[in-house]
Amino acid sequence: MLYQLPLPSKYNDLTEAELRDGILNLKRQLGTRLVILGHHYQQDEVVQFADFTGDSLKLSQLAAAQTRAEFIVFCGVHFMAESADILTSERQQVLLPDLSAGCSMADMAHIDQLEEAWPLLTDMAGGKLVPITYVNSSAAVKAFVGRHGGACCTSSNARLVLEWALDGAAPGNGTSGNRVLFLPDQHLGRNTAHALGWPLESMLVYDPKKPDGGLRPDELATARFFLWRGHCSVHQLFNEQHVEAIRALDEPYRILCHPECRWEVCQAADEVGSTEFIIQAVEQSPAGSHWAIGTEIHLVHRLAAGNPDKQIRSLAGIQCLCTTMYRIDMKHLYWTLEQLAEGNVVNRVTVDAETRRDAVTALDRMLHLAPTQPIAAR
Numbered sequence: 001m002l003y004q005l006p007l008p009s010k011y012n013d014l015t016e017a018e019l020r021d022g023i024l025n026l027k028r029q030l031g032t033r034l035v036i037l038g039h040h041y042q043q044d045e046v047v048q049f050a051d052f053t054g055d056s057l058k059l060s061q062l063a064a065a066q067t068r069a070e071f072i073v074f075c076g077v078h079f080m081a082e083s084a085d086i087l088t089s090e091r092q093q094v095l096l097p098d099l100s101a102g103c104s105m106a107d108m109a110h111i112d113q114l115e116e117a118w119p120l121l122t123d124m125a126g127g128k129l130v131p132i133t134y135v136n137s138s139a140a141v142k143a144f145v146g147r148h149g150g151a152c153c154t155s156s157n158a159r160l161v162l163e164w165a166l167d168g169a170a171p172g173n174g175t176s177g178n179r180v181l182f183l184p185d186q187h188l189g190r191n192t193a194h195a196l197g198w199p200l201e202s203m204l205v206y207d208p209k210k211p212d213g214g215l216r217p218d219e220l221a222t223a224r225f226f227l228w229r230g231h232c233s234v235h236q237l238f239n240e241q242h243v244e245a246i247r248a249l250d251e252p253y254r255i256l257c258h259p260e261c262r263w264e265v266c267q268a269a270d271e272v273g274s275t276e277f278i279i280q281a282v283e284q285s286p287a288g289s290h291w292a293i294g295t296e297i298h299l300v301h302r303l304a305a306g307n308p309d310k311q312i313r314s315l316a317g318i319q320c321l322c323t324t325m326y327r328i329d330m331k332h333l334y335w336t337l338e339q340l341a342e343g344n345v346v347n348r349v350t351v352d353a354e355t356r357r358d359a360v361t362a363l364d365r366m367l368h369l370a371p372t373q374p375i376a377a378r
C-alpha cells in the first residue's frame, strides 16, 4: 500500500457545505479537461460528484472513452487507477485522490511471489498452465499473465475466460489438457470453476507464503486448478451463519451475493453475480421484492435508497465495508481538484511502457472473449 501524506489542516476546518460548493466550483472551472469516475463502493458524499459510476472494468473503459479529458480523477482503488492509465492515451493523466486507497486482495499477489511460483507450477503440474488474473491485481501481475499466454477476467466474465483457458478440457476427462493458475482471489476461482462443473477436489490452493506453495509434488500432478491464496477482506466476512439468520426470518428474502464470497455462502445463496449483475437483479425485480445482499455496504445502502418499493438489507448484521475505498472522501477530492486548478498534478498513477504493453495483452484477450455492455453516463 502506498502512503498518503496528511492533507493541510485547512481542509479539516471546512464544513460539508463548503467542501461541496468548492468541489462543484472546481469542476466547473476545469470543465471538459476533467472527468471524475466513481466506483459503486464509494461513499455517497463522493459518488454525488462522479460523472460516471460503474464497476472496475466499466470505469476503466469509460476512462479510455474520455478522449477529450486531460485529467481522470479515479474515485476507487489503486489497481483501478492503474488499469485506467493502461487504457488511456499518453496525453491523459489518472489521479487517485488518496494514494493509500489500495486493495488488500491485489496486495496478496505480489509479482515477486508470482515469479517464484510460476517455474514450480509449470515444472511440476505437467501439461500447459494458463495464468488467469482477476482485474483486481497489480499492473505488474497483469503484465506477467499477458507475457505467459494468459488473460485477465472480471467477476462478470470469469466463466467465459476460464472456458477459454481450459480449451476444451472438461470434468471427467482425466488429467490431460490445460491447467489454470487463478489469482489473486481463490473464491472467485473456486466459485467459477465449480459452476462449470469441476469438483472441489480438482482445485488446490497455492499459498505464496509457504515453501512450494504448501503443496506436495503428487498433488501438483493431479490438480486442474491452482487457486492463489488471496481473498477480498470485505466479501470474505459473509458466512453461513448470516445465511441461516436470513433464512430464519418470516419475510421471503432472496439471497444475492458477489462471487468474491466464500464457496459455502455462494452455494447457499439464491443468486450469485458481479456488482453490475447485483444492481440489475435488484432494479429489475418487482415491487415488494426482498433482497439480502452479500456485497460492500455502500452499494447495498445505495440500492436500498434507490429502490424504496423493495426490502433491501445486507446479508450480514455487521458492516461489511471496504476501508480502502472509504479513504476517498470529499476532503481528498477537493484537495486534488484545487491542486489541478492551480496547475499541479498530484497523486498521479502511472504504469511504465513495458508493463503497460504486456498488461494490455492480458486485458485485450479478455475483451476479445467477452466484450462488455455499452456504457451510459449517469
Ligand code: 13P
Pocket (backbone or CB within 6 Å): 054, 055, 056, 057, 103, 136, 154, 155, 232, 260, 274, 275, 276
Ligand atoms: P467489480 O468492481 O469488478 O464488481 O469488483 C468488485 C470489487 O471488489 C471491486 O473492488
Ligand code: SF4
Pocket (backbone or CB within 6 Å): 041, 077, 102, 103, 104, 105, 106, 136, 232, 233, 234, 235, 296, 322, 323, 324, 325
Ligand atoms: Fe479490494 Fe475487496 Fe475492497 Fe474490492 S472490496 S477494493 S476486492 S478489498
